[in-house]
């Protein structure tokens with residue numbers, strides 16, 4: 572996400588899939604982290620600090636997208652179908668989609 576004196580944020584860095592519903596929060600948090608880093612370091616060091624802070628969050632969002640995607644799309648194997656059934660009930664959908672609690676743990 573950081574290349575010398577250039578950084579990418581939000582969707583330009585990478586897209587949070589729609590079912591995670593984290594695109595706006597990720598873009599805003601990326602921007603806030605960029606500002607915070609630029610307040611304490613010169614540009615290149617700040618962008619490295621920004622990248623170190625935000626890449627792990629981005630990876631967790633991607634992991635979450637894959638986890639949730641298992642019940643939206645993947646039903647080829649027995650394991651996928653089992654996961655699909657477990658997550659297709661309304662309670663699971665309400666508890667798991669558009670909820671960013673997973674970033675806190």
Ligand SMILES: Cc1cc2nc3c(=O)[nH]c(=O)nc-3n(C[C@H](O)[C@H](O)[C@H](O)COP(=O)(O)OP(=O)(O)OC[C@H]3O[C@@H](n4cnc5c(N)ncnc54)[C@H](O)[C@@H]3O)c2cc1C
Nearest residue numbers: 580581582583586587589591592593594595596597598599
């Ligand atoms: C239909 C839809 C529904 C969505 N629903 C949700 C939701 O419920 N919850 C959620 O969290 N996220 C949702 N998202 C995702 C969310 O909108 C994005 O993740 C978020 O807007 C990314 O913010 P951004 O600032 O990175 O990019 P953007 O919001 O795309 O902003 C990029 C800006 O750059 C401008 N631009 C592009 N090229 C140039 C150029 N060459 N020069 C100058 N300006 C340029 C564009 O006009 C745009 O204003 C949804 C997206 C879509 C498409």
